[in-house]
Amino acid sequence: MRIKLNLLIISFAILISICFSFNLEQAKAxxxxxxxxxxxxxxxxxxxxxxxxxxxxxxxxxxxxxxxxxxxxxxxGETINVLKQYVKTTYLYDQTPPIDKSVKDKSVKSSKSMLVEENEPELVDEKVEYLSKEEFEQQLKYDTQNQLGKNKINNSIALSPDEGTDSTSYKIITVKLTKIASKEWKVSTTLEWKKVPATRSKDIISAAIRYPDDFVINHTKRYGSQYYESTGVNAKQQSKTYNELITYGANSGNWLNEGYEGDGLVQNLRNNFYDAGYNYKVTYFKNYMYFYFNLDVKSYSHSNVQVSGSYVHQINTSPFSVSDISLTYGAPSITIGKNDEEKFDTPIYARAYVPY
Structure with missing residues (x-):
């Protein structure tokens, strides 16, 4: 009798287990x-x-x-803090007239490899302005309308960078700090170009942590991308668009691997190019990177975890030493080696924090 009872109990338990598994799979499906x-x-x-x-x-x-x-x-994610900065940068160049040339772009793995470049003018002066959203949109609209007038005169439809003796770029830098758990966070920096720069070479997008001695960066949990849009025109004045997303995985050679204070990506901005009878002008960029980091001390003595997202633009195409670049939370957020300082504009930044 006891054996039959035990068999009955076991059979009932198996039946319950099967039903539970079936319901779980059904719920997933x-x-x-x-x-x-x-x-x-x-x-x-x-x-x-x-x-x-x-x-x-x-x-x-x-x-x-x-x-x-x-x-x-x-x-x-448990908590997110987001901060945007609206930045207008005006570059004043010398008055050397531009010279067109065509070269092969070896930096971007794409079938659209033929690009159209202009000579590198010498930067004479630079002005960086942090604007309100309303000021930013008003000034961008005004400059865009002026550029449309220039393009109409020049029989061009693409919103290209300013040409001549000055160039103005409009960009939005966004930093996001996300609390994942009690001892882990994710920081991301995004740079959105609303008006692309005349010179496009290797820019740096990064983030740094305040009180870096208390944290450790996880270099296996990081990622980045560069998205661009372009408009092409052929000899018959017919137009078409081409967009591309270029990605940078955790093991990409473009990461700075800059010690313990932060990390960043070197991104070669896509230049204008020629493909299948169309001259393409790049009209929009969106650069992005992020990494995770963890608390590395038993006791954290501050009420907030703070980060600074930064971006610096190369104003010529001369080579530079990545090993001489350093990242910090304070100003300047990106420090370039003395031999390469004149190759970049002033770094821009945005900061975010979440309660510890």
Whole structure:
């Protein structure tokens, strides 16, 4: 009798286990699928909300490949702080007339390798202005309308950089700091060019941590990208567009690996190019990078965790030494070696913090 009772109990336990497993699989299968992204990754509603909590935007989730998805797998953000700075930079160059030339672009792995460049004018002066959102939009609109007038006279449809003796760029720098857990954070820096610069070479996008002795950067959990849009015109004045997303994985050779205070990416900005009968002018850039970092001390004596996101633009195409670049939370946030200082403009920055 006791044996039969034990067998009955075991059979009942097995039945309960099977039913539970079946219901669990059914629940997983019935979870709402939000979309399948560009790289074939199935993003469910809960997965989408999880990635949003980490500070990602819809566009970034749509373009997330398997490597980046795995970096951020099974992680949840608790608190996010975002700060934007609206920056206008005016460059005054010498009055040497531009000379067109065509060369091969060896820095970008793309089928569209033929680019169109201009000679490098000498920078005479520079002015950096941090504007309110309203001031930024008003001045950008005014300059854009003036540029449209120039393009109409020159029979061109693309919004190209200013030409002649001065050039004005409009850019928005955004830093996001996300608290992941009690001892882990994620910082991202985004630079959005609303009006692209005349000179495009190797720029640096980065982030640094305040009180770096208390933290350690996880160099295996980092990622970056450069997105650009371009408009091409052929001899018949027909136009077409071409957009591309260039990515930088955790093991990319473009990372600075700059010690313990921060990290950053060297990104070669896409230049104008020629392809299949069309002259393309790049009209928009969006540069992006992020990394995770962890607390490395038993006791943290500050009430907030603070970061500074920074960006510096190279104003000529001369080579420079990456080993002489350093990152700090304070000003200047990106320090260039003395031999290379004149090759870059003034670094711009934005700062964010979250309560510890």
């Amino acid at each position: 019935s979870e709402n699928l939000k979309f399948v992204n560009k790289y074939g990754i199935e993003i469910t509603e809960s997965d989408y909300n999880r990635l949003i909590s980490l500070g990602f935007e819809d566009e970034q989730i749509q373009n997330m490949n398997a490597e980046e998805y795995d970096i951020n797998k099974e992680m949840y």
